[in-house]
Structures are given as C-alpha cells and as structure tokens.
Amino acid sequence: MNSSxxxxxxxxxxxxxxxxxxxxxxxxxxxxxxxxxxxxxxSRKIEAILHKTHTPGAGIAIVRRDGPExxxxxxxxxxxxxxxVTPDTLFRIGSTSxxxxxxxxxxxxxxxxxxxxxTLKSRAPDLPCENPWERTDPVRLFHLLEHTSGWDDxxxxxxxxxxxxxxxxxxxxDLRPGSRHSRWRPGTRFxxxxxxxxVAAYVVQRVTGQRFEDYVEQNFFRPLGMNTAxxxxxxxxxxRLTKLYRGDGxxxxxxxxxxxxxxxxxxxxxxxxxxxxxxxxxxGAVGGQPLLPASATDRMEKPTSTYAAREGLAVGYGLSNYAxxxxxxxxxxxxxxxxxxxxxxxxxxxxxxxxxVMINSGRLDALTQISSLIRSRITRGLKPAEFPPIxxxxxxxxRDYAGWYELASPRSEPTHFLARLIALAEVNVxxxxxxxxxxxxxxxxxxxxxxxxxxxxGDAAPTLALIADRTDGTFVQSTAPVGGLTWLRxxxxxxxxxxxxxxxxxxxxxxxxxxxxxxxxxxxxxxxSNAGHLSVRTLPLLATLSFAVLAALYPFxxxxxxxxxxxxxxxxxxxxxxLTLVFPVLAAAGLLRALQFRNAAINRAAWWHAFxxxxxxxxxxxxxxxxxxxxxxxxx
Numbered sequence: 001m002n003s004s005x006x007x008x009x010x011x012x013x014x015x016x017x018x019x020x021x022x023x024x025x026x027x028x029x030x031x032x033x034x035x036x037x038x039x040x041x042x043s044r045k046i047e048a049i050l051h052k053t054h055t056p057g058a059g060i061a062i063v064r065r066d067g068p069e070x071x072x073x074x075x076x077x078x079x080x081x082x083x084x085v086t087p088d089t090l091f092r093i094g095s096t097s098x099x100x101x102x103x104x105x106x107x108x109x110x111x112x113x114x115x116x117x118x119t120l121k122s123r124a125p126d127l128p129c130e131n132p133w134e135r136t137d138p139v140r141l142f143h144l145l146e147h148t149s150g151w152d153d154x155x156x157x158x159x160x161x162x163x164x165x166x167x168x169x170x171x172x173x174d175l176r177p178g179s180r181h182s183r184w185r186p187g188t189r190f191x192x193x194x195x196x197x198x199v200a201a202y203v204v205q206r207v208t209g210q211r212f213e214d215y216v217e218q219n220f221f222r223p224l225g226m227n228t229a230x231x232x233x234x235x236x237x238x239x240r241l242t243k244l245y246r247g248d249g250x251x252x253x254x255x256x257x258x259x260x261x262x263x264x265x266x267x268x269x270x271x272x273x274x275x276x277x278x279x280x281x282x283x284g285a286v287g288g289q290p291l292l293p294a295s296a297t298d299r300m301e302k303p304t305s306t307y308a309a310r311e312g313l314a315v316g317y318g319l320s321n322y323a324x325x326x327x328x329x330x331x332x333x334x335x336x337x338x339x340x341x342x343x344x345x346x347x348x349x350x351x352x353x354x355x356x357v358m359i360n361s362g363r364l365d366a367l368t369q370i371s372s373l374i375r376s377r378i379t380r381g382l383k384p385a386e387f388p389p390i391x392x393x394x395x396x397x398x399r400d401y402a403g404w405y406e407l408a409s410p411r412s413e414p415t416h417f418l419a420r421l422i423a424l425a426e427v428n429v430x431x432x433x434x435x436x437x438x439x440x441x442x443x444x445x446x447x448x449x450x451x452x453x454x455x456x457x458g459d460a461a462p463t464l465a466l467i468a469d470r471t472d473g474t475f476v477q478s479t480a481p482v483g484g485l486t487w488l489r490x491x492x493x494x495x496x497x498x499x500x501x502x503x504x505x506x507x508x509x510x511x512x513x514x515x516x517x518x519x520x521x522x523x524x525x526x527x528x529s530n531a532g533h534l535s536v537r538t539l540p541l542l543a544t545l546s547f548a549v550l551a552a553l554y555p556f557x558x559x560x561x562x563x564x565x566x567x568x569x570x571x572x573x574x575x576x577x578x579l580t581l582v583f584p585v586l587a588a589a590g591l592l593r594a595l596q597f598r599n600a601a602i603n604r605a606a607w608w609h610a611f612x613x614x615x616x617x618x619x620x621x622x623x624x625x626x627x628x629x630x631x632x633x634x635x636x
Contacts, residue, residue, distance in 0.1 A: 039070055042377060046370055050075055050359075053366035054249030057085035057242060058359045059270030062374060063277040065352040071270055077242035077360065079250060090228065090241040090267040091358035092256075093343040094336025097231075097266040099276075099300075100216050101197040102145045102320035104204045106296040107219060113207055116142040116319075123203045127173065129180035139186045141203060144196035145319040148305040150182035151193045152413045154260065156634045158194075159558070160567020162257040166232055169202055169212060172259035176636075185472065187305040189409040189486040190317055190479075194263040197320065201262035212262055223286050224279055226272040231265045233257060241267055242360040244340025249361055253340030253560060264336060273356040277345060280332070281352050301332045301349070307486070308465040308477035311452050315461050316479040324479075325459040326375065328384030339560050342367045346375075353378040385460040390432050391448040398429040401466045404495040405476060405487030414634070415556070417627035421502065424495055425487055427476060434464065436476075505620050508613040509544040515609070516541050533597045537606060539590035540613040546586055547617070550579040555634070566634040573634050580632050584621035590614035 050058060057075030061068055073085040108114050119138040120129065131139055131150075143149040158175050161167075179195055201212040208215050213231045221229050230237045233255050244253040258265040268276075279285070284292035301323055303309045303316035315323040315330060324331050324346075333346035333354070340362055347354025355374045359367055407423040410416040425438040433447040434454050446454035446464055453462040467475040474489040519537060553576050555562045565572035591614035594607065624630055 038377070042373060043072065043074075045373055046072075046074060049366055049369045049373075053361070053363045053369075054247065055359050055361040055363050055366040056245055056249050057089075058357065058366075058370065059085055059087065059089060059091055059273075060355070060357050060370070060374070061087075061270045061274035061277065062355045062378060063274050063281065063347070063353070065278065065281045067278060068271075068274040071274055073270065079243065079245070085242060085360075087271045088228070088240070088269045090230075090237060090269050091343060091360060092241070092244065092336075092338045092341045093266050093268055093273070093345075093358065094264045094338045094341065095194075096334045096336035096343050096345050097262065097264050098145075098197045098320040098336075099334050099345075100220055100266070101201050101204070101212075101262050102300055103220060103292065103296075104212070104215060105141060105145065105200060106300060106319070107292055108204065108207055110293055110296055114141070114203070116140070116145075120144065120199065120203075124199065124206060127180075127199065127202065128177040129182075129199075131182040131186060133182065133185045137185050137187060139182060141200060142319065143186050143305055144200040146303060146305045146317055147190050147192050147196055148187050149180075149193065149196050150184045150186050150189065150191065151195050152179040152181065152183065153191075153193045153411050154195055155179060155412075155414070156555070156558075156563060156567040156573075157636065158259055158567075160563040160635075161259045166257060166261070167259060169198065169205065169261065172261075173198060173202060175259065183413070184408070188307050188472075189477070190303075190306050190484060191409045191486075192317075192411050192484075194260055197263045198260035220291075223291055224272070224275045226268060226275060229266060229268040229272050231261045231267075233267075237267055240269075242341075244338070245361045246340060247362050249363075253362075256338055256560075258338075264338065270356060270358060273343075273345060273358070277347055277354040277356055280347055281349065281354055283349075303479075306477060307467040307469055307475055308479070310469070311465040311467060311477075312450070313453060313462060313465045313477075313479065315463060316484070325455075325461040325463060327458055328387075328460045329375075329379055330385070330461055331375070337362070337364075344371055346371070348378070348382075351378070351382050387460050388449045388455070388462075391450050393429060393431050393433075393448050393451050395431070397451055397466065398431065401474065401476065401489070402427060402429050403489050404492050405489050406495075407485060408473075408475065408488035409486035414629070414632065417624060417629055418556075421498065423485070424499075427487075427489075429466075436464075436478075501616065501619055505616040508540075508609075508616050509547065511609065512540050512544045512613050513548075515606075519606075533593070533600055533602060535593050536590075536597055536602060536610045539586055539593055540610050540617065543583060543586035543590055543614070543617050546579055546583045547620070550576070550583055553579065569635045577631060577633050580624065580630050584618075584625065584630055587614055587617035587621045591618050 056079050057077050060072045062070040071087045073087050073089065075085055077083045077085045077089050105116060109116055114123065118141050120141065121138060123141065139149045155176055161175055204215055205212050228240060238255065245251060246253060280297060283294035284290055284297045300319040300321045303318045303323065306316065309316065315325055320334060321332055322334055329348060331346040332349060335344040341360050342362065342364060343358045344367055345356045355378060357367055357370050405425050405427060407419050410419050422440045423438060425436055428435045433445065436444045446456055449455050449462045452466040452468065454464040455462040464476065464478040467477060476487045478485055555566050590610065594611040594614055
C-alpha cells in the first residue's frame with residue numbers, strides 16, 4: 001500500500017471514529033438543567049418556617065399557564081410513623097372545595113340547563129327556607145355562591161354531626177333548616193355561610209339527577225387529572241391522606257366527616273391542585289380544550305351582589321372566589337381550613353401565575369409566612385398596578401356618613417349579641433380619606449378613590465364603600481383586609497348608653513363579689529350588724545356568679561372538643577342552657593327582693609348596691625333575651 005493510500009485510509013478511519021463518537025454522544029441522555037438556586041433558597045426558608053411553627057408537613061406548587069413550575073413536598077405526613085409528605089400526598093383542602101360548587105353551576109348554565117339568576121324556590125321548592133323579602137328580593141342561586149342570601153352559618157349541631165357513614169346531602173341539609181332564614185334583604189350584604197354552597201350543590205343534584213360528588217368527579221376531577229381527589233374518607237383515601245395535627249405538631253386530629261361535603265370535604269394532593277390552578281390561569285381550558293367558557297371564570301372572579309359591588313367595589317367574594325388586594329396586586333382564589341389543616345389557592349390571572357400551599361397543622365401563621373414568600377417570588381419582575389390618585393369627598397357625604405356604626409352582617413347569629421358590642425366602630429370622614437375606629441381593632445386609615453370608595457394607602461384597589469342606597473339605613477361595607485363586614489349607622493347616644501351599661505354592670509358584678517368576701521365572713525362570725533334580710537345581698541351575688549360561670553362556659557372558640565361538648569346534648573351544653581335560664585331568674589328575683597324590702601332595716605349602702613346591681617343584671621338579661629340567648633340550646 002503506497003503512502004497516499006495509507007493517508008486516505010487514516011482519514012477514513014478517523015472520520016468513522018469521529019462519526020461514531022458523535023452518535024454515542026447523541027444517544028446519551030441530555031445533561032439535566034442546573035437547579036434554580038432561588039428555589040433552593042426558597043425551600044430552606046420554608047423548612048425554617050415549618051420548623052419554627054412546629055408544622056409537620058406541607059405540599060406546595062407554583063404554577064404557570066404552561067404547567068407547574070415547582071411542586072414540592074416538605075416534612076412528615078405521619079409523625080409517629082415518620083412517613084414523608086410527597087407531591088401525591090392528599091391534604092384536606094377545606095372550604096377551597098366550594099370552588100367546585102360554583103364551577104358546577106357555571107357549567108350547567110353554559111349548557112343551558114339553569115341560570116344563576118334562577119330563584120332557589122323555583123329550583124328547590126322542596127327545601128325549607130324563609131325569606132321575608134321573597135316577593136321583591138328572592139334568594140337566587142348566585143346569592144348562595146356569593147354568601148349574600150343573609151343566612152346564618154352552620155351551627156354546633158351541624159359541625160358536630162360526624163356519623164360513621166357518609167350521609168346523603170339532603171339528610172345533612174335537614175339537620176337545621178331554621179338556619180336558612182334571610183336575616184336581611186338578599187343580595188345586599190356578605191356573610192359567609194357554609195349552608196349556601198351546600199344548597200347550591202343540592203340544586204345540581206336535582207338538575208342532573210346525579211349525586212353531586214359523582215357529577216364533580218365526572219366533569220372536573222377526571223378532566224383535570226385529579227384522579228385521587230375525593231370527598232370521601234374511604235380506606236384508600238385515608239391511606240394516601242396526611243395525618244392532621246394541632247398547633248403543637250404532635251397531637252393528631254381525627255378525620256372529620258363534614259356533613260355538608262360540597263362546602264369543605266375534598267381531599268387532594270399538591271400535584272392535583274396545581275392542575276386546578278393551571279385551569280384557572282388558562283381561563284377554563286384543559287390541554288387547550290375549553291372545559292368552561294372563559295366568560296364563566298371571569299364571572300367567578302367578580303363579586304356582584306352586595307351594596308359595595310353596586311358602588312363599584314371590584315374586590316371581594318365572587319362565585320366561591322375571593323378577589324383580594326395585596327399591595328399592588330389583586331389575587332384571586334380561595335382558602336380553606338379544617339381542624340388540623342389549612343389550604344390556600346391563589347393566582348394572578350393577567351400574570352399567568354399562581355400557587356397552592358397546604359399544611360397538615362392548624363398554624364395559620366405558618367401558611368401566611370409561606371404564602372408571603374411565594375407571592376414575592378411569582379410577582380418578581382412583574383409590572384405592578386398603578387395606585388389610583390387620591391380623590392376629594394364632598395362635605396355633604398362626609399357629614400352623612402360620619403358617626404357610630406354597629407355590625408350588621410354577623411356570620412353566626414348565636415354570637416351576634418356579643419359581636420354587636422365588641423365590633424362597634426366610629427367612622428370619621430374627611431375630604432381626602434376615612435378613619436375607622438373599631439373597639440376591638442386598631443384604627444384603620446384609608447384614602448379616597450372616589451367620593452364613596454376608599455383604599456388602604458398600601459393597596460392599589462379600594463376595599464371600603466359608603467353605600468348610597470339608604471333604603472334600609474346608612475351603611476358602610478368593606479372587604480378584606482378591613483374585615484369583609486357591613487356596618488349600620490346608629491345614634492351616638494345609643495352607643496354611649498350601651499357602653500355605660502356594660503361598664504357599670506361589670507363594675508357592679510365585680511364589687512358584688514368583692515363585698516361578699518367582707519360580709520360573708522362577718523356574718524359567719526356574728527360581726528355583721530343591721531344585716532337585715534340577707535336575700536337582698538345574696539341574690540345579686542348568686543346572679544353574678546351564675547353569669548360568670550355562663551360566660552366561662554360559653555363556647556366562644558370552636559374546636560373538636562367544643563363541638564363534642566356543645567354539638568350534642570351533654571352535661572356541658574345542658575348546663576349552658578340551664579345557666580341562661582337561672583341567671584335572669586336570679587337577677588329578677590334580686591330586683592324584686594330589693595324593692596320588697598326597700599324600707600326595711602337594712603344598711604342603706606348595701607341596699608342601694610344590691611338594688612342597682614340587680615337592676616343592671618336585669619338589663620343584661622333583657623339584652624340576652626332580645627338576641628334569643630335565654631334558654632339557648634346549642635345542640636338543636
């Protein structure tokens with residue numbers, strides 16, 4: 001072989017070897033992209049929050065329109081078994097479940113099978129409910145979803161009802177039909193009620209002929225790829241479900257079979273909830289195919305049926321969807337809580353970004369801190385909304401709305417008697433803003449956006465409205481973060497009188513107990529002269545003690561133990577009922593006794609003290625009676 005041929009052979013061999021090397025490299029998997037260092041920092045911060053708050057575990061997803069950016073699992077799903085949370089671990093999402101009620105009605109409306117404007121009476125005539133304004137202002141389906149029907153929230157009996165089997169929805173709705181009473185004109189005030197969405201789900205059952213949960217699984221869970229999500233605590237679900245924990249991160253909370261499942265019973269994973277967020281970001285489409293028209297998700301995000309919405313307030317509660325300002329941003333979504341677990345789903349429609357956070361603990365501070373970190377990440381680099389300029393309020397409007405207000409939209413009627421007093425607020429309106437002084441909250445200062453709309457200085461959207469419609473009184477309405485409440489203006493002298501009675505009654509009761517430590521020992525040891533009829537002293541003391549025990553026993557905070565005690569006829573609930581009867585009887589008996597012996601030989605200072613104390617206690621008893629608290633049976 002000559003030298004020229006050898007050279008060509010060498011070139012050919014090198015070419016073949018080089019081509020083979022290229023083929024070998026091409027056949028190898030591509031090198032994984034380097035991890036995002038900012039995600040690593042975010043993970044460490046989240047782990048620190050969970051550790052600090054004693055929260056065992058969390059499932060988290062950050063989502064963009066084209067899919068999840070990050071799905072993560074932290075900590076333990078079962079502390080005792082040391083079982084880790086995974087992206088497929090199920091969490092209880094609580095009231096976030098309500099979103100599927102609104103989605104179901106919107107789908108049926110898009111198919112022409114109902115209208116959200118339909119009256120409840122026309123769609124569920126068999127369901128007992130009472131509305132004094134039915135002729136002119138009937139309860140409509142969208143009122144149930146926007147919580148503007150005026151109904152009371154579920155009571156102790158409803159929440160405590162957790163049988164071994166999952167009951168039909170109608171059976172759950174029949175537990176306390178009296179709560180379905182419109183306390184004010186429907187479509188005017190927001191007041192969160194778990195009864196409304198459950199009744200709307202019952203309408204879905206009547207229209208489709210399907211069990212609501214089956215309808216949701218067929219029309220939403222499956223298309224969204226939420227294949228393990230469930231309303232029910234089946235053995236398979238419980239095996240996938242995280243344990244739920246109290247705030248200490250160690251004490252477990254039993255699985256709660258929520259009677260009105262559509263309002264809060266779904267179990268779902270972080271991966272599945274990421275699909276739901278993406279669905280909203282894509283305006284009702286899944287995989288490029290519309291599951292709902294975009295107009296339906298637009299409607300879901302818009303509050304319409306309050307006084308404030310008619311004044312132009314664009315934030316608030318839409319169809320199972322909060323619009324909440326957070327500085328320059330307006331987030332949409334819903335949160336949810338059960339005993340031992342909290343969930344938050346939120347998204348920015350225009351930015352195409354959202355997230356979900358689920359924790360297996362009742363530590364709201366943990367969820368709030370984690371959400372704050374994630375919001376900072378997904379808004380990074382986005383152009384914030386511009387703050388509207390400060391407007392001028394006409395002097396006539398400022399004069400009309402300045403004054404004292406009482407809470408006029410309580411969520412729970414059994415606590416209305418208390419909320420009405422502690423939520424008294426004074427509104428001061430000036431030419432450029434408003435200051436809201438509430439007795440139980442720090443003062444809130446807002447600036448005017450128009451002559452009737454006001455915003456916090458740090459928010460781009462208004463959250464409080466002065467209501468022009470004064471048919472039923474002078475109202476101020478707000479959304480979060482001011483409180484999501486409705487206040488009704490009342491005369492200043494009424495506020496002064498109520499607060500003075502409360503103060504004097506508290507003083508009289510405290511001095512009654514203090515004086516007892518003086519006169520009872522003196523009576524025992526025979527050193528009490530001119531005592532006279534001891535019942536004059538004794539009855540106010542007994543009435544005071546019964547009220548003190550009543551106040552100590554009243555379930556101001558709701559938890560599993562509270563529901564067990566007051567959701568059924570137990571020694572606790574029966575004792576509470578008995579005390580609401582004993583207290584007014586003792587107060588009235590004390591007043592009558594003092595009047596009976598007003599001219600008897602009794603120490604005048606002692607008589608006047610007993611008389612005034614009994615009179616004040618009778619006023620307190622009368623106030624409780626006006627709010628239906630005399631003979632209150634929490635288990636009914």
